[in-house]
Amino acid sequence: MFLSPLIGQLKGYNGVNSRIKPKPNGNDEIGRGQRFFISADCWLCVFELLTPSQLGFEIAMISHRFDFYVDEHFKTRKRTLKFIQIRSKIGENGTNGMEIVEHYDGKALPIPQVQLPRKFIGFKHIHISFIDRNAIAFLFHFRQFFASGLINLAINTHKDRIAGFLLRNIWPMFGKNLHGMGLSGTFFRHLRQFVGTSILNDFPSLRFVSLYTVNLFGEFPCDDNAAASDGQAVTKWLFTPLQNDVPKMLKCWVNDEGNWMSRIEAIKAAFTYASSPVNFIVVIYIGMPFADSVVLFNLTNELTREQLALKRSDDYDEYFLLIRRPIVRTESKWAKWEEEAIGWRFYEPSNQWNQIFIQIINEDEIGDELLDATLGPSDH
Structure with a gap:
């Protein structure tokens, strides 16, 4: 104004x-x-x-x-996108179509028909809840940027047929430059089965993983070969240090049915006998009333000169932080990393740039012209 x-x-x-x-x-x-x-x-x-x-x-x-x-x-200006949403729109003939809207006020935006300008430097958040040929074409305009920039990608679906569709039509657009990844258990299983069992460690810059499933955390022995479970593969990624010694960040959900405290004990045992350091921050969501029974701890490994601590978030009662860090450290830097780990989320704009959140729950969220051609017969 x-x-x-x-x-x-x-x-x-x-x-x-x-x-x-x-x-x-x-x-x-x-x-x-x-x-x-x-x-x-x-x-x-x-x-x-x-x-x-x-x-x-x-x-x-x-x-x-x-x-x-x-x-x-x-x-000459540097171009960016902020918050946009790709969602379904019912056409005049009753068929599903795609529209692009601004994330907050719902204002419709034109569908780009050309490649992004050379001065394009990134976007804040793209939320995708409907996919048709236009949506795929829209993402295709970003393919060079996906290959060159650090991207934060989340894919959430719990149906095998939809996971297969996304794996064939969306996943190939992204290169090896994923910085953050959000995965449902179903899509993670498809990645390990059809792309590579060591998929998480195939991304050298992958720093953050968020798991949209319970109890996929802390399984030992840590390994990501074909015989290893998905939980073991996550542990293998977490215990593989980044080259710059910046802590990896994992966000996960647990409940008492998974006997998650036994997994914490396994991580404590691995820390006690460790001979080389690794930094990580695990944000664990524990629902009530189980959160009130969690026993906090702070351990030290003199050989690796590290601490392993489980503490409760100051701001969220149901969030706990499992942190492995050096004994001698810059407190302000680690406090900032802890805040970043808690605030990093995909389903809405957060503290990160270049975020794409794809959530396809039901088959009617895929365009009619793609549904029969790419999904194949129904599982039902």
Whole structure:
């Protein structure tokens, strides 16, 4: 709103040189009728404060010179997307279609028909709850960015047929640059079965994993070969250090049926006999009333000069942090990492950029033209 007066003033400005209109009291500071000069660089800085629609439909219409400035701005500015959602829309003939809307106000956006501009540097959050050919084409425009930038990708589905569809049609668009990954148990199982049993460790920059299933945590021995369970593969990834010694982060859910405290005891035993260090932060969600019975601890390994601690989150009663870290450390840095681990989520915009959250629960969330062609016969 505060930019509206600025736009109004610009509409009365005829180019590079102009006269200052006298104020009603005649006390204008520059001088009545005095000409002044504003460089193109100054205008380009001002344009950063305006939206593309304000620039294209209002400022560019002022004069040929402003039209040139706006065109130059769009050629040189770094472009980003913020929060958008791809969802289903019922067409006039009753068939499902796709629409792209702004995440918060639901305002419809045009479907891009061309590749992203060279100046595109990233996006905040893309939420996908419906997939048809247009949705796949939309993601296809990002393929070069997916291959070159660090992406945070989450795929949540609990049906095998849908997991197979996503594995064939969506997963191949992403390269080896995943920074964070959110996985349902079903999709993780498909990845290990059809892509590679060591899929988590195949991504050298993978720093964060969120599991949308219970008790897939702390299984030993840690291994990711074909005979290993999904839980063992997660433990193998967690205990494989990153090259820069930044802690890996795992977010998981447990309940008492999984006898999760025995898994904590296994991690404590592995820590006690460890001969090499590894840093990680595990955020564990434990539902009530089991959370109140958790026993906290703080262990030390003098050989690796590390601590292993289980503590309760200061802000969320049902969140616990299992942290393996050096004894001698920068407390402020680790406090920031702990906050990052708790705040990292995929289902809504969080503290990370370049997030894609794909949640396809039912088959009617896949376009009719793709459903029969790619899913195959129903399991039912």
